[in-house]
Amino acid sequence: MSMVTRAPDEKTWHGVLARASDPASLANLQRQGEQCGWCAHPIRLIGNSVSVDTSTGEILRSYSTNDEPDGVLLKACGTRRATRCPSCAALYASDARMLVRAGMSGGKGVPESVSQHPMVFATFTAPSFGAVHGARGTRPCRAGTNQQPCAHGRRATCHLRHRADDPALGHPICPDCYDYEQSVLWNATCPELWRRTTIYVRRELARLCEMNVKELDQSVRLSFAKVAEFQRRGVVHLHAILRVDPRDGEGDVPHFIDAQTLTSAIRAAASKVSAPLPAGFSDAPLASARWGRQLDVRVINASEVDGDDADSSESRRSSRAVANYVAKYATKSTDDLGALDRRLTSLDDLDARNVSVHLARLVTMAWRLGALTHLARLRTWAHSLGFGGHWLTKSRRYSVTFKFLRAERQAWQVQRQHGTAPNEQSINIGVWKWIGAGWSSLGDAWLALQGQREKVQSRTEAREARCIERRHDADLWDERPRHFLDFERREP
Numbered sequence: 001m002s003m004v005t006r007a008p009d010e011k012t013w014h015g016v017l018a019r020a021s022d023p024a025s026l027a028n029l030q031r032q033g034e035q036c037g038w039c040a041h042p043i044r045l046i047g048n049s050v051s052v053d054t055s056t057g058e059i060l061r062s063y064s065t066n067d068e069p070d071g072v073l074l075k076a077c078g079t080r081r082a083t084r085c086p087s088c089a090a091l092y093a094s095d096a097r098m099l100v101r102a103g104m105s106g107g108k109g110v111p112e113s114v115s116q117h118p119m120v121f122a123t124f125t126a127p128s129f130g131a132v133h134g135a136r137g138t139r140p141c142r143a144g145t146n147q148q149p150c151a152h153g154r155r156a157t158c159h160l161r162h163r164a165d166d167p168a169l170g171h172p173i174c175p176d177c178y179d180y181e182q183s184v185l186w187n188a189t190c191p192e193l194w195r196r197t198t199i200y201v202r203r204e205l206a207r208l209c210e211m212n213v214k215e216l217d218q219s220v221r222l223s224f225a226k227v228a229e230f231q232r233r234g235v236v237h238l239h240a241i242l243r244v245d246p247r248d249g250e251g252d253v254p255h256f257i258d259a260q261t262l263t264s265a266i267r268a269a270a271s272k273v274s275a276p277l278p279a280g281f282s283d284a285p286l287a288s289a290r291w292g293r294q295l296d297v298r299v300i301n302a303s304e305v306d307g308d309d310a311d312s313s314e315s316r317r318s319s320r321a322v323a324n325y326v327a328k329y330a331t332k333s334t335d336d337l338g339a340l341d342r343r344l345t346s347l348d349d350l351d352a353r354n355v356s357v358h359l360a361r362l363v364t365m366a367w368r369l370g371a372l373t374h375l376a377r378l379r380t381w382a383h384s385l386g387f388g389g390h391w392l393t394k395s396r397r398y399s400v401t402f403k404f405l406r407a408e409r410q411a412w413q414v415q416r417q418h419g420t421a422p423n424e425q426s427i428n429i430g431v432w433k434w435i436g437a438g439w440s441s442l443g444d445a446w447l448a449l450q451g452q453r454e455k456v457q458s459r460t461e462a463r464e465a466r467c468i469e470r471r472h473d474a475d476l477w478d479e480r481p482r483h484f485l486d487f488e489r490r491e492p
């Protein structure tokens with residue numbers, strides 16, 4: 001659902017009036033909306049549940065949708081994508097921020113001592129699959145002196161100074177020269193390339209410490225959290241927090257491993273690691289997936305603020321800024337508008353989605369490659385341009401899990417509703433039936449959108465107040481989750 005408020009049409013208006021004319025019905029909608037966080041596409045359920053104390057057999061609470069005025073329970077869709085549901089994505093972003101932050105500064109059961117461990121924030125990019133248009137500030141896109149046209153008669157130059165919102169950005173200068181096949185195969189191989197990278201980083205760390213990997217593994221452990229983001233040209237790149245912990249979780253990391261050693265190990269690993277690309281259509285010898293030359297590694301400053309000392313702003317990032325980055329990327333979609341949020345059922349399905357020519361070519365290539373038996377999975381991943389990995393992953397010891405954070409939130413809600421913390425010895429037994437998705441009428445959907453806007457507004461205001469309080473608003477303004485920016489941009 002778009003965040004732009006349109007005046008409701010007649011049918012919607014009719015539904016709005018029906019609710020508004022009955023205060024009890026409106027109050028019920030309000031309560032249900034708040035319960036599902038004003039989700040844009042809530043799941044509608046009927047059924048009942050009981051909470052039983054397992055030690056005594058006593059029924060602590062019972063609930064049935066029969067007692068609901070509308071006869072249904074609305075459950076939030078829980079998507080991570082801001083384009084699908086801004087409310088659920090905001091919650092996901094907040095969990096992602098907490099999870100990542102706890103791994104850098106401690107909290108949520110993670111000891112604060114992690115903040116003293118060697119820790120960096122690294123961005124791994126994909127190699128080039130052909131020249132694309134790019135925004136380069138005041139410089140032209142591709143000034144280049146190479147005036148030789150390609151086989152298709154196009155010159156790899158562009159003298160425009162593209163604006164940041166130019167739809168041409170990320171599009172190839174020559175679509176016929178651009179290697180769509182390699183681009184899709186690289187995305188498909190990226191998770192394996194990352195897995196190997198974590199092994200290589202350990203290997204390089206050991207080399208720098210003049211020990212073998214086994215010896216290194218006996219004293220330290222490499223922990224990480226990473227998020228994948230699509231660049232405009234349609235390839236993923238990875239933002240990762242890498243941390244070195246003492247093996248047993250306690251004590252100190254050996255003094256000869258510091259953030260600089262970790263940085264050197266990452267740089268060496270990124271330049272050496274490769275993963276075999278699967279065979280595509282061409283009979284060219286099998287190539288390997290490697291990282292692109294652009295690799296950014298910054299030491300994470302566990303304190304709140306960027307730039308504690310003179311040289312810090314360039315090479316260091318505060319843990320809060322990093323957590324905000326990750327949260328922002330975690331809710332992004334393959335394309336800006338979310339046209340590729342869902343899987344494809346056929347190539348005809350793509351026509352209706354109105355994506356850019358470049359993205360459509362990538363999707364088509366993934367779909368076509370999916371016809372090869374060993375690449376059948378690419379059909380499932382065509383909408384993510386071949387990438388089939390998880391968007392946000394972490395190693396087991398990095399921090400808490402999403403599951404833990406959700407359980408904690410649920411417990412807090414129970415506490416708020418019933419005035420008592422959930423009984424540790426209780427279990428919930430429920431029978432539920434799915435009866436549909438989305439708000440049951442256009443009027444309700446419109447009212448839900450208003451509720452959701454109000455929520456975003458109040459949260460934005462709270463953030464603004466905090467920013468001003470902390471006196472480094474410039475930093476945070478750049479790093480608010482994307483849907484906040486969208487919201488403001490569209491406001492008159």
Ligand SMILES: [Zn+2]
Pocket residue numbers: 039040041042076077078079085087088089
């Ligand atoms: Zn939702």
Ligand SMILES: [Zn+2]
Pocket residue numbers: 132133134141142158159160162
């Ligand atoms: Zn250009």
Ligand SMILES: [Zn+2]
Pocket residue numbers: 150151152153154174175176177
């Ligand atoms: Zn060409």
